[in-house]
Amino acid sequence: MNFFAAFYVLRNKAKKGGRALTSIGTYDLKKENMQRRIDEIDSLFTGASDHLLYLYGFIPGGLKCHICNSVHLDLHEGNRTATCLLCGKVSFLTAQTFFHGVRRPLDWVRAIFLLEDGVSFSANMFSELTGMASSSVSEILSKLWIVLSSHMEGCSVERSSSFLPSVSKRSLQTPTAKHPMAEQDVFDEIESENMAESLDTFIRRKLEEIYQNSNSTESFSADSNKNGASWLAEKSVYNLLSAEPKSFESIGSASGLSVGDLSLTLLHLELAGLAKSLPGNTFVQLRPFWTDITISAQSREKSKKSPFKPFFEFVSRTFHGISRKYLQLYLAAFWCHTSRRRWAVGTLFTACLRSKQLTRRDRLAYVSPPVVAYYLPAEKRCY
Ligand SMILES: [Zn+2]
Numbered sequence: 001m002n003f004f005a006a007f008y009v010l011r012n013k014a015k016k017g018g019r020a021l022t023s024i025g026t027y028d029l030k031k032e033n034m035q036r037r038i039d040e041i042d043s044l045f046t047g048a049s050d051h052l053l054y055l056y057g058f059i060p061g062g063l064k065c066h067i068c069n070s071v072h073l074d075l076h077e078g079n080r081t082a083t084c085l086l087c088g089k090v091s092f093l094t095a096q097t098f099f100h101g102v103r104r105p106l107d108w109v110r111a112i113f114l115l116e117d118g119v120s121f122s123a124n125m126f127s128e129l130t131g132m133a134s135s136s137v138s139e140i141l142s143k144l145w146i147v148l149s150s151h152m153e154g155c156s157v158e159r160s161s162s163f164l165p166s167v168s169k170r171s172l173q174t175p176t177a178k179h180p181m182a183e184q185d186v187f188d189e190i191e192s193e194n195m196a197e198s199l200d201t202f203i204r205r206k207l208e209e210i211y212q213n214s215n216s217t218e219s220f221s222a223d224s225n226k227n228g229a230s231w232l233a234e235k236s237v238y239n240l241l242s243a244e245p246k247s248f249e250s251i252g253s254a255s256g257l258s259v260g261d262l263s264l265t266l267l268h269l270e271l272a273g274l275a276k277s278l279p280g281n282t283f284v285q286l287r288p289f290w291t292d293i294t295i296s297a298q299s300r301e302k303s304k305k306s307p308f309k310p311f312f313e314f315v316s317r318t319f320h321g322i323s324r325k326y327l328q329l330y331l332a333a334f335w336c337h338t339s340r341r342r343w344a345v346g347t348l349f350t351a352c353l354r355s356k357q358l359t360r361r362d363r364l365a366y367v368s369p370p371v372v373a374y375y376l377p378a379e380k381r382c383y
Helices: 003-022 031-043 048-056 105-116 123-130 134-149 160-166 180-192 195-213 218-224 227-240 248-255 259-271 297-302 309-318 324-338 347-354 360-364
Strands: 073-075 081-084 090-092 156-159 275-278 282-285 371-374
Touching: 003 048, 031 105, 031 123, 048 105, 048 347, 105 123, 105 134, 105 324, 105 347, 123 134, 134 324, 134 347, 134 360, 156 160, 160 309, 160 324, 160 371, 195 227, 195 259, 227 248, 227 259, 248 259, 248 282, 259 275, 309 324, 324 371
Parallel strands: none
Antiparallel strands: 073 081, 081 090, 156 371, 275 282
């Protein structure tokens, strides 16, 4: 079967469908309109196997055999598995992707299409229209928002406390018998003073993730035993880096590490998104966006009229209040909703298939950082 031909036919149909919706207008989309759009999306596909085929089109580099990377595959009924025509092995095609273990691709495709249309909806609204359990919709939405939020590095940042007016839902983090705003107390402490310490925590957590994820590879397994101790090397090298590129040699002499240790340390920092290597064997420091406390927070607090009003309105219109824990994800949802050029047709599908697999635990453990990234249509800073 010609997989790419099938994908492009679907994709062109989808693009036409996307243009049709813009005329409805993205703000205050009524339930009937959303129902109509869902019907339109459904009509693009003839069955579950079609939805999968569409998703595969966004896999970076295209669909390949998991064993030998051959692109010559014989897809089976339902398109979940394929036999490789070269090595003869059977691949489970969504394995290890963002869509690993997804039972009904239809629901995901519907949700992603709607978000790419600029439609925003609560889990309740989607579940009313589709008959899905609202908890399943929550899971889908929060995972998609996590993907969106992972693209917010170029966005403006602000202390999360500036968004408190929108917080009115309870989460697991809310102290017992307190108003949801009380969650902020914990973060206020971090925000006011101990940014240096929270940067430590951030680096340590990122590095531990890397150690855990790379247990299988040889170069790391030796290191993973000394988890607690070795991140100190990363931290001191991280502090030696800056926005100006520095040569491997100069970092080496300043840190006192051997060539081997320094290479490994820099590799860890790169994997953690804390450093970047540039041509000429030079390195620059990358700052995790939320540690950048040198922001306009003070001046913002002084201004009576919150610049985040569009976000507050979006929240009360669509979600009727949110929890502090997921604030960053709602900000990501707002970004997707308002930045129509950035999140146009096909972009969220692409981002999902480039994203790592997200587990239920990733979703539940999510907590918005003390400094959050946001997008305001007037500022247009995200790229
Ligand atoms: Zn193969």
